[in-house]
Amino acid sequence: MRTAAEQAPPNSRPRAGTPATQSQAHDVVLQVKDLAVDIRTHRGTIRAVNSVAFEARAGETLALLGESGCGKSMTAKALAGIMDPVCDLADGQIVLNGTDLAALSPKERLKFAGPELGIVFQDALTALNPVYTVGTQLGEAFRIHRGLNAKQARLEAIDLMKRVGIPEPESRVNSYPHQFSGGMRQRILIAMAVALNPRLLIADEPTTALDVTVQAQIMQLLRTLREEGQMAVILITHDLAVVAEEADSVAVMYAGNVVESGPVAEVFADPRHPYTKGLLESVPVHLERGAHLKSIPGSPPELHDIPAGCVYQSRCPLVQDICRAERPALRPAGRRRTADPAGTNVLEADDGGMGTTPADRTISAEGRPVRTAACHFSEEITNG
Amino acid sequence: MAEPLLSIDGLTKTFHVAKSASGNTKLKALDGISLTVGRGETLGLVGESGCGKSTLARTLMMLETPDEGTVSFEGTNPFGLRGKELLGWRRRVQMVFQDPFASLNARMSAGDIIAEPWATHRSLYPTSKERDERVRELLEMVGLRASDGRKSPQEFSGGQRQRIGIARALALNPDAIILDEPVSALDLSVQAQVLNLLNELQRELGVSYIFISHDLTVVRHVADRVAVMYLGRIIETGETEEVFDHPRHPYTAALMSASPKLDVTGAKRDRIVLKGELPSPLDPPSGCRFRTRCWKAQDICAQVAPEPQVLTAPDGRRHSAECHFPLDSLKGLAGAAVTASAP
Numbered sequence: 038m039r040t041a042a043e044q045a046p047p048n049s050r051p052r053a054g055t056p057a058t059q060s061q062a063h064d065v066v067l068q069v070k071d072l073a074v075d076i077r078t079h080r081g082t083i084r085a086v087n088s089v090a091f092e093a094r095a096g097e098t099l100a101l102l103g104e105s106g107c108g109k110s111m112t113a114k115a116l117a118g119i120m121d122p123v124c125d126l127a128d129g130q131i132v133l134n135g136t137d138l139a140a141l142s143p144k145e146r147l148k149f150a151g152p153e154l155g156i157v158f159q160d161a162l163t164a165l166n167p168v169y170t171v172g173t174q175l176g177e178a179f180r181i182h183r184g185l186n187a188k189q190a191r192l193e194a195i196d197l198m199k200r201v202g203i204p205e206p207e208s209r210v211n212s213y214p215h216q217f218s219g220g221m222r223q224r225i226l227i228a229m230a231v232a233l234n235p236r237l238l239i240a241d242e243p244t245t246a247l248d249v250t251v252q253a254q255i256m257q258l259l260r261t262l263r264e265e266g267q268m269a270v271i272l273i274t275h276d277l278a279v280v281a282e283e284a285d286s287v288a289v290m291y292a293g294n295v296v297e298s299g300p301v302a303e304v305f306a307d308p309r310h311p312y313t314k315g316l317l318e319s320v321p322v323h324l325e326r327g328a329h330l331k332s333i334p335g336s337p338p339e340l341h342d343i344p345a346g347c348v349y350q351s352r353c354p355l356v357q358d359i360c361r362a363e364r365p366a367l368r369p370a371g372r373r374r375t376a377d378p379a380g381t382n383v384l385e386a387d388d389g390g391m392g393t394t395p396a397d398r399t400i401s402a403e404g405r406p407v408r409t410a411a412c413h414f415s416e417e418i419t420n421g
Numbered sequence: 422m423a424e425p426l427l428s429i430d431g432l433t434k435t436f437h438v439a440k441s442a443s444g445n446t447k448l449k450a451l452d453g454i455s456l457t458v459g460r461g462e463t464l465g466l467v468g469e470s471g472c473g474k475s476t477l478a479r480t481l482m483m484l485e486t487p488d489e490g491t492v493s494f495e496g497t498n499p500f501g502l503r504g505k506e507l508l509g510w511r512r513r514v515q516m517v518f519q520d521p522f523a524s525l526n527a528r529m530s531a532g533d534i535i536a537e538p539w540a541t542h543r544s545l546y547p548t549s550k551e552r553d554e555r556v557r558e559l560l561e562m563v564g565l566r567a568s569d570g571r572k573s574p575q576e577f578s579g580g581q582r583q584r585i586g587i588a589r590a591l592a593l594n595p596d597a598i599i600l601d602e603p604v605s606a607l608d609l610s611v612q613a614q615v616l617n618l619l620n621e622l623q624r625e626l627g628v629s630y631i632f633i634s635h636d637l638t639v640v641r642h643v644a645d646r647v648a649v650m651y652l653g654r655i656i657e658t659g660e661t662e663e664v665f666d667h668p669r670h671p672y673t674a675a676l677m678s679a680s681p682k683l684d685v686t687g688a689k690r691d692r693i694v695l696k697g698e699l700p701s702p703l704d705p706p707s708g709c710r711f712r713t714r715c716w717k718a719q720d721i722c723a724q725v726a727p728e729p730q731v732l733t734a735p736d737g738r739r740h741s742a743e744c745h746f747p748l749d750s751l752k753g754l755a756g757a758a759v760t761a762s763a764p
Binding site (some may be wrong): 220221251275279281305317332 | 470579580612617637641679682685698699
């Protein structure tokens, strides 16, 4: 047989499983609070990421969704501690398994890179070093963190290549990155990221450069690895359909801010922020061919020119005076109950269980993700 | 179907390359391509990288000369034209490129970029007054301000740049425009704006589009008919709804199934995940080119290349696919090893 059916799509929400895996699935691996990143430019300091907050749970995928320039990749780099020299972590906490990475020195953070946190980049050809064999690059993690010698590391590298489905690993371990196809290079990159079984895997547009049939293979691999290692996965993407199929929860970013977050099914079925609604309506589905698409007028603001008040005001159909004066905080937005096919995971957003800071409000008292939106008129959005 | 504006028959293009691993030096980028494009119609061309989409586009632009086969544009073969007649033909087929950041000269103003084709086609708008007027008209047609002509490309956003690229293609009043991934470099919210613009322009001007894209959702939205390419061949072609709803070729079915769907109901969807990758076009498989990844492949697939055959659905609609074991349109994919339930 030359095909493999996708047996259990991980996006089947709510997650079915034994009580044991369910409790595991709720373990918060990463908690990000008030994250802010500044970029120093010759036009002054600009804020690329502003009070971003979210959580990633073991065995689940959190999608950071947004268009180019919205700060999603910058957020990923801040989490991994690999920001460009002109960028500063201005504020916030990055709590990974109880340790606040933001408070550590760069040297201390190195210990976390690999065993605790792995990252997969978009462009596998530039992310791999062209002058070393893939075996050397795959074995590096074992040499540095486990103190293995070159021979042992090579064996580990072969094991890894088997795990990510690269054929004939014993001979290909000595090949150079350019000798692999795009899909295979992406597999190598994923292998490097999961080499030391990290608790958190950040995948930054892992399939954008790939063809759809290869994209499906890579996504399947990421799902398998996530299940095996009970990793928390942060998937960064601009593709709504990928989010719908791969993620459990989603944080929608716009101009450096999270404007809406919550479980994917609920956010997509009943968006509570006009930007999310506008994005969903821009997708040409369920429409007569050639019918007029509802597009969002204008384009996102330049980062050095972000208005006071709501970041989305210039494109928003609901804009009022208050939106220009006051930036809405991310607050619970799930009061309107949405239809949930399985009848579970119903929204439980009521202010009683909420903390006081915006970051605390992304989690309910029971530790489940709740719907949040940063809009003054979130309740007035109608979804037909 | 509309009266054909362009018809291609048996187009073949081979490139000679430095010796490959297999010792083969001939790369057959197009292998017997036949298709037609009607007036005012949109033909969607889909396939993965390396399948020959761009070579086909370049051949239609006469940037490549085919080895075999004929191209007929309203009955004339453009490859037989010389001099003024050729120039006249070139006016009628224009192109919009994928990357709006690379396809506009940063040292020219938007107005000059749009007016540049007239430097070659002088007779179209002979006086500078006419040209200025037409530039303003074109800018407004694509949803920019007439005064934007003075700005340089870097002052525009990606979506606006793509509008300039479209205005440039329209400058010569073409009959057909080849759109090579025109929206794939754009953000979703902007992509919808550009797709709307393309639709409006087609309705107004009656121009034909050849729309190359890897995004099946977009193709389904814009194309009247669709042709699916795999390793230099069109393996399935027909009306868009027909091909999307009842794919007959296993590759088409796999492609549809692999592309992520925006389905908020959370319904379970099984997917065909193809094994392996596109074989090298330098060393294509014998017989059917898809057989190395196909779950229905049998001995005959390795020996005999399937011919295109017209298949009729129970509702009487027909489209063509080349496969020895076409999928049963009635059961969707039920004959395959896996089933796919589209949302």
